[in-house]
Amino acid sequence: MTTRRTFLKSCAAAVPALAWSRFAIAGSGGGAPRCLVVVRLGGGNDGLNTVAPIEDDVYRRLRPSLALTKAESLPLSRHGLALHPRLKGLAEHYDAGRLAVVTNVGYPRPDRSHFRSMDIWHTASLEPERARIGVHGATLATLGRETSASGIPGVALLDTEMPLGLVHPDVPVPLLASLEQVRLDEAKLVPLLELDRDTPAASPLARAVGAAHAATRLARRLEHVDLAATANAFPATALGKRLATLFTLLRSGLDLRIAYVAHDGFDTHTRQKDNHAALLLELGDALAAFQTALVKDGLDRDVVTLTFSEFGRRVEENGSKGTDHGAAAPLFVLGSAVTGGVFGEAPNLTDLEDGDVRYETDFRQVYATLLERWFGVDSRPVLGGSFAPLPFLPAIV
Amino acid sequence: MLGDATSRNALAPRADDALDEHAAAHLLRRAGFGQPRVDVERACERGLEATVSTLTTLDPPCAAVRELDAVLDTVAAGESDAVAAWWVARMLRSEQPLREKLALFWHGHFATSDAKVQDARLMATQLRTFLDLGAGPFHALLHAMTRDAAMLLWLDGELNRKDHPNENYAREVFELFTLGIGNYDEQDIREAARALTGFRRAGGRTEFVRAMHDDGTKTVLGHRGALAADDVVTLCAKHPATARRLATRLLQMFAHPSPPNAVIDAACAVYADAGLDPLALLRVVLRSEWFHSPAVVRARIASPVEFVVGHLRSIGARADASACVRTMRDMGQWLLRPPTVKGWDGEDAWLNAATFVARADCARRIALGDDAGLVRGTPKLAAEVPGDVPTIVEVIAMRVLGAPLPRAVGEAVVATVAAIGGDSKAAALGAILALPEASVV
Numbered sequence: 007m008t009t010r011r012t013f014l015k016s017c018a019a020a021v022p023a024l025a026w027s028r029f030a031i032a033g034s035g036g037g038a039p040r041c042l043v044v045v046r047l048g049g050g051n052d053g054l055n056t057v058a059p060i061e062d063d064v065y066r067r068l069r070p071s072l073a074l075t076k077a078e079s080l081p082l083s084r085h086g087l088a089l090h091p092r093l094k095g096l097a098e099h100y101d102a103g104r105l106a107v108v109t110n111v112g113y114p115r116p117d118r119s120h121f122r123s124m125d126i127w128h129t130a131s132l133e134p135e136r137a138r139i140g141v142h143g144a145t146l147a148t149l150g151r152e153t154s155a156s157g158i159p160g161v162a163l164l165d166t167e168m169p170l171g172l173v174h175p176d177v178p179v180p181l182l183a184s185l186e187q188v189r190l191d192e193a194k195l196v197p198l199l200e201l202d203r204d205t206p207a208a209s210p211l212a213r214a215v216g217a218a219h220a221a222t223r224l225a226r227r228l229e230h231v232d233l234a235a236t237a238n239a240f241p242a243t244a245l246g247k248r249l250a251t252l253f254t255l256l257r258s259g260l261d262l263r264i265a266y267v268a269h270d271g272f273d274t275h276t277r278q279k280d281n282h283a284a285l286l287l288e289l290g291d292a293l294a295a296f297q298t299a300l301v302k303d304g305l306d307r308d309v310v311t312l313t314f315s316e317f318g319r320r321v322e323e324n325g326s327k328g329t330d331h332g333a334a335a336p337l338f339v340l341g342s343a344v345t346g347g348v349f350g351e352a353p354n355l356t357d358l359e360d361g362d363v364r365y366e367t368d369f370r371q372v373y374a375t376l377l378e379r380w381f382g383v384d385s386r387p388v389l390g391g392s393f394a395p396l397p398f399l400p401a402i403v
Numbered sequence: 404m405l406g407d408a409t410s411r412n413a414l415a416p417r418a419d420d421a422l423d424e425h426a427a428a429h430l431l432r433r434a435g436f437g438q439p440r441v442d443v444e445r446a447c448e449r450g451l452e453a454t455v456s457t458l459t460t461l462d463p464p465c466a467a468v469r470e471l472d473a474v475l476d477t478v479a480a481g482e483s484d485a486v487a488a489w490w491v492a493r494m495l496r497s498e499q500p501l502r503e504k505l506a507l508f509w510h511g512h513f514a515t516s517d518a519k520v521q522d523a524r525l526m527a528t529q530l531r532t533f534l535d536l537g538a539g540p541f542h543a544l545l546h547a548m549t550r551d552a553a554m555l556l557w558l559d560g561e562l563n564r565k566d567h568p569n570e571n572y573a574r575e576v577f578e579l580f581t582l583g584i585g586n587y588d589e590q591d592i593r594e595a596a597r598a599l600t601g602f603r604r605a606g607g608r609t610e611f612v613r614a615m616h617d618d619g620t621k622t623v624l625g626h627r628g629a630l631a632a633d634d635v636v637t638l639c640a641k642h643p644a645t646a647r648r649l650a651t652r653l654l655q656m657f658a659h660p661s662p663p664n665a666v667i668d669a670a671c672a673v674y675a676d677a678g679l680d681p682l683a684l685l686r687v688v689l690r691s692e693w694f695h696s697p698a699v700v701r702a703r704i705a706s707p708v709e710f711v712v713g714h715l716r717s718i719g720a721r722a723d724a725s726a727c728v729r730t731m732r733d734m735g736q737w738l739l740r741p742p743t744v745k746g747w748d749g750e751d752a753w754l755n756a757a758t759f760v761a762r763a764d765c766a767r768r769i770a771l772g773d774d775a776g777l778v779r780g781t782p783k784l785a786a787e788v789p790g791d792v793p794t795i796v797e798v799i800a801m802r803v804l805g806a807p808l809p810r811a812v813g814e815a816v817v818a819t820v821a822a823i824g825g826d827s828k829a830a831a832l833g834a835i836l837a838l839p840e841a842s843v844v
Binding site for chain 1: 570742761
């Protein structure tokens with residue numbers, strides 16, 4: 007029987023993934039492997055107040071206390087859309103042509119459960135319970151273990167749990183709240199923890215051995231990294247610190263291919279206005295600082311950053327000056343290799359699906375674009391189908 | 404019911420009542436925390452049936468209630484860690500650890516975090532409900548959770564009012580607490596939210612305010628009428644999908660992360676017949692042939708709570724419960740602060756480079772001591788073990804892991820003990836607790 011996993015493996019073998027990715031690297035003009043940074047806006051980011059249809063009467067009517075005004079928001083080049091005023095940092099990168107805004111991203115029959123919808127995004131599957139493999143983990147598996155000379159092709163920088171998106175049985179990646187956390191107190195344990203076991207790969211002991219190996223690899227790799235050096239170029243917020251840590255790792259030469267960072271708290275059912283503004287301020291300023299630091303160190307052509315959330319929020323505000331779970335929403339792709347601009351139409355608020363914005367761009371098209379045009383691999387085996395790439399990255403020729 | 408007898412066979416009792424050291428240790432690790440020497444010996448003497456009967460017969464929790472009242476008098480609102488420490492101290496010394504383990508199960512099931520509640524006293528009150536009702540029928544527990552003050556804050560129950568329904572609690576009752584996805588639709592959630600209106604907090608208690616309640620007609624799970632909270636609780640608790648979902652989750656916590664369908668069917672039948680009483684289910688599971696089969700032994704990744712409390716109990720150490728709470732947090736399980744309402748994913752999700760380092764660091768601190776004072780004095784085990792280094796390693800491995808180490812691993816531990824130097828018993832204990840084997844339960 008062909009399981010999803012063996013299918014992936016056979017495809018990875020059939021398509022010369024390594025050759026593709028080398029080609030992609032050559033195309034980038036530099037020697038460094040390309041890295042994708044994924045920023046999760048957990049909780050369901052209110053897309054309509056992130057990229058607001060400020061000239062839409064329906065928007066203003068359904069959101070009497072929450073609608074942004076034209077005067078305060080930051081206009082985008084077309085469609086009567088504008089960024090939330092607190093996304094000033096991102097607006098500067100938009101003006102410099104480094105920010106793509108993809109509108110109305112979602113999927114058919116939207117699920118309004120945080121967990122299921124997040125699983126759908128994480129697995130790139132509309133039946134996530136059948137495929138407990140993460141889309142980013144599958145991407146790393148397709149690139150192959152040898153894609154990262156350090157043996158650490160991916161990392162999750164957050165303080166809760168390993169996101170499903172990074173889960174793949176063949177490519178375990180570490181989860182870090184901070185780099186201090188991976189210094190072993192007793193260094194003499196390292197050789198003991200590097201031992202192999204003769205045990206079936208799927209057994210819990212094998213997984214524990216895998217974690218021990220990941221721990222020692224990282225401990226050895228980080229022995230000489232200066233943690234404090236870059237911190238002051240970033241905002242002192244939680245996300246700012248995470249991105250500073252990530253920047254330190256990248257600048258130290260760790261050849262990460264996918265880094266996953268969480269910026270949660272977007273479940274704004276009540277008193278949304280100030281909470282959402284603070285969350286977006288933290289997002290915009292941290293991403294802007296990260297991009298500026300990459301440009302300054304000449305790493306910017308090798309890194310793109312994607313934001314996503316499990317869903318947007320309902321068009322009509324609720325009785326608690328907040329918004330409930332919705333459906334399609336915009337997302338951002340940031341990077342010097344990105345073709346800037348708005349991709350997609352303004353949300354159509356006169357044709358809603360159960361009170362929510364209908365999707366126009368399938369989220370798997372965004373993944374397909376990154377797989378095909380950033381990593382230079384065939385997206386079909388990873389996504390389990392064919393999805394048309396979007397023009398926010400140039401096609402590899 | 405046709406097929407009932409066959410399906411129950413999947414949990415047929417083990418033919419042999421005798422327990423050897425390995426089987427006794429497995430039973431104790433799963434029904435409680437760790438494998439204290441004296442408990443292993445007693446279980447071997449008394450056999451399977453008598454041991455399971457003792458493990459699953461719990462005194463009323465009245466002492467815990469009084470104790471917690473005293474703790475609450477001294478706890479400030481921001482100190483949920485103090486409440487967690489009180490709980491960990493109970494786990495460490497309890498002679499009926501199943502009560503604590505079931506409370507841990509329900510804490511992960513009705514996962515409520517002080518990150519949002521921000522009132523340690525309300526978190527303590529919820530914990531007391533888990534200790535109080537967690538070993539009894541589910542209906543009473545769900546009824547209590549629907550009125551629980553921490554839960555009202557956590558899932559916006561207070562904001563759920565007539566004319567301004569907030570679906571947060573209703574959605575999670577269906578999706579996570581009872582039926583599970585696929586057994587209801589969005590309409591059920593909307594109507595159930597209306598039925599659940601009318602609760603608000605008054606001090607640490609909850610009161611029902613008729614004027615805030617929507618007494619109109621609703622349809623939930625096919626039942627129509629002027630439904631109220633108790634109707635939703637009853638409809639959800641008695642739904643067959645709930646019995647199946649909870650029985651499966653109990654099997655995952657106490658036996659195997661992915662139990663075979665035949666076992667789930669059998670467990671579901673036992674659990675449903677017993678009015679969703681977890682002790683009735685566990686009595687059958689813990690005695691079953693399946694539970695004692697090689698497929699189930701060491702089939703789980705120890706959660707941080709199981710890792711810390713289990714090992715400390717196994718080695719007979721006196722520990723500082725507050726330091727335990729912090730080290731569990733570093734391993735990814737911050738008690739009374741689960742990451743989301745889904746609780747901790749558990750199993751594979753417990754282990755990664757960073758959390759493994761936290762486990763190895765904890766092992767070192769348990770064995771060799773540290774400034775934070777995780778362990779006080781010398782663990783009983785280290786004082787008892789005699790002999791040369793290879794013998795020490797062998798004995799400690801058996802006491803801590805309940806199984807001998809593979810030869811190559813044993814030799815590597817001996818070499819590590821020499822490299823670390825100092826007290827070889829302490830070094831051997833630290834090295835063994837840091838092994839991947841020590842994270843499997």
